[in-house]
Amino acid sequence: MAKKTIADIDPSGKTVLMRVDFNVPLDDNQNVTDDRRINMALPSIKSVIERGGRVILMSHLGRPKGDGGDAKYSLKPAAAKLAELLGQEVAFATDTIGDDAGAKRAALADGGVLVLENLRFNAGEKSGDADFAAALADGADIYCNDAFGTCHRTDASMVAVPQAMGDKPKVSGFLVAKEIEYLSDAIAKPERPFVAILGGAKVSDKITVIENLLGICDKVLIGGAMAYTFSLAQGGQVGGSLVEEDKVDLAKQLIERGGDKLMLPVDTHCGDAFSGDCNKVVVEAGKIPDGYEGLDIGPKTAAIYAETVKAAKTIVWNGPMGVFEMPPFDAGTKAVAQAIADGDGTSIIGGGDSAAAVQQLGFADQVSHVSTGGGASLAMLEGQEFAAVNLLDEK
Numbered sequence: 001m002a003k004k005t006i007a008d009i010d011p012s013g014k015t016v017l018m019r020v021d022f023n024v025p026l027d028d029n030q031n032v033t034d035d036r037r038i039n040m041a042l043p044s045i046k047s048v049i050e051r052g053g054r055v056i057l058m059s060h061l062g063r064p065k066g067d068g069g070d071a072k073y074s075l076k077p078a079a080a081k082l083a084e085l086l087g088q089e090v091a092f093a094t095d096t097i098g099d100d101a102g103a104k105r106a107a108l109a110d111g112g113v114l115v116l117e118n119l120r121f122n123a124g125e126k127s128g129d130a131d132f133a134a135a136l137a138d139g140a141d142i143y144c145n146d147a148f149g150t151c152h153r154t155d156a157s158m159v160a161v162p163q164a165m166g167d168k169p170k171v172s173g174f175l176v177a178k179e180i181e182y183l184s185d186a187i188a189k190p191e192r193p194f195v196a197i198l199g200g201a202k203v204s205d206k207i208t209v210i211e212n213l214l215g216i217c218d219k220v221l222i223g224g225a226m227a228y229t230f231s232l233a234q235g236g237q238v239g240g241s242l243v244e245e246d247k248v249d250l251a252k253q254l255i256e257r258g259g260d261k262l263m264l265p266v267d268t269h270c271g272d273a274f275s276g277d278c279n280k281v282v283v284e285a286g287k288i289p290d291g292y293e294g295l296d297i298g299p300k301t302a303a304i305y306a307e308t309v310k311a312a313k314t315i316v317w318n319g320p321m322g323v324f325e326m327p328p329f330d331a332g333t334k335a336v337a338q339a340i341a342d343g344d345g346t347s348i349i350g351g352g353d354s355a356a357a358v359q360q361l362g363f364a365d366q367v368s369h370v371s372t373g374g375g376a377s378l379a380m381l382e383g384q385e386f387a388a389v390n391l392l393d394e395k
Helices: 036-049 076-086 099-107 123-127 130-137 156-164 174-188 203-216 226-233 245-261 299-310 331-342 353-360 374-381
Strands: 015-019 054-058 113-115 142-145 170-172 194-198 219-222 267-271 280-284 293-297 314-318 346-349
Touching: 015 036, 015 156, 036 054, 036 076, 036 174, 076 113, 123 130, 123 156, 130 156, 142 156, 170 174, 174 314, 174 346, 174 374, 194 203, 194 299, 203 219, 203 226, 203 245, 203 314, 203 374, 219 226, 219 245, 219 299, 226 245, 226 293, 267 299, 293 299, 293 331, 299 331, 314 331, 314 374, 331 353, 346 353
Parallel strands: 015 054, 015 142, 054 113, 142 170, 194 219, 194 314, 314 346
Antiparallel strands: 267 280, 267 293
8 A cells, every 4th residue: 555655746836735633632722732743744744845845734623513613623723833843934824715715825935834724614524525625626736645533534635635636646644654554554464473452442433343353363352341341241240340231242243253362351450439549359350249340451361461462573452451541440551551562563552542541651652653543543453445545646
């Protein structure tokens, strides 16, 4: 799936229309509270402006109604933060395809940067509207996709815009290129043993992922609250644990299909309340007493999983092992993260809670790759095709 990147084209004197992911958190005063996503886009942006190109950046932020009236979702604070990080002026258009955007685009000089207002202020973004896409693409010489977090979507900026570009260059940014390299290539040609670690709350969120990975992995380790649905499927007692009773039959099928490949917890760290200072007990899996709920994998499971992970040559991890935000129920997630750090395999951490966990626990710089897109990384692990990626030019 080798795609041309922004490094493969000459942007000098040209306008690059770049889809980025500036969906950043804002406080009540409209200040950016976490600029990681903006920082991650800098290499692609700099690659254009340092070679004499002009960059027009488009992104969504939050989930506005699409009527343009929701100021708290404006990208203006993100544009200000980008200017600060780049150390140069960044123009901001108060619309996406209206008069202000048109004027600002026309005034953009070589080496300049323009951020358009939130794409989702226009209903055409989510619907994939061709006219909206054509207006966005108008006047651009090169399209660049550097927004992996939305690569699994068919929004106008992801699919209809590159289609509207016709035979003009359509390339990936460095961030998307790295995601494709790790998530796609590592799974297509994994060095073995290939181990997947899947956690989080719901089996239903990860059914297709589990099914796909059982076909290609050597081991699939299950943790998090979804382990209790598997436990119920085996006739175990789960106390007050979070379970999906309507997914028990499905869990039974996965257990049968997985055989020795599917590894389930052997013990559970429980509490009598959802609190770090509750009464705690460690019990065998399937023996959670009434009045208690499972909040983490137990120490025996943590040791078994750590041993399996350390021996792996390729590791994919999506979803924490327990309530990692609340010690001592972070112990299972910490043990797995430590094992990944101690091993010498290629480690790919899915977005969302897994990414937050490795950041919070201090292991982010000891893994090979932390994905920027939770939903997108899950979709890729499911084996989905991405129209937004397929439309980009082949190397």
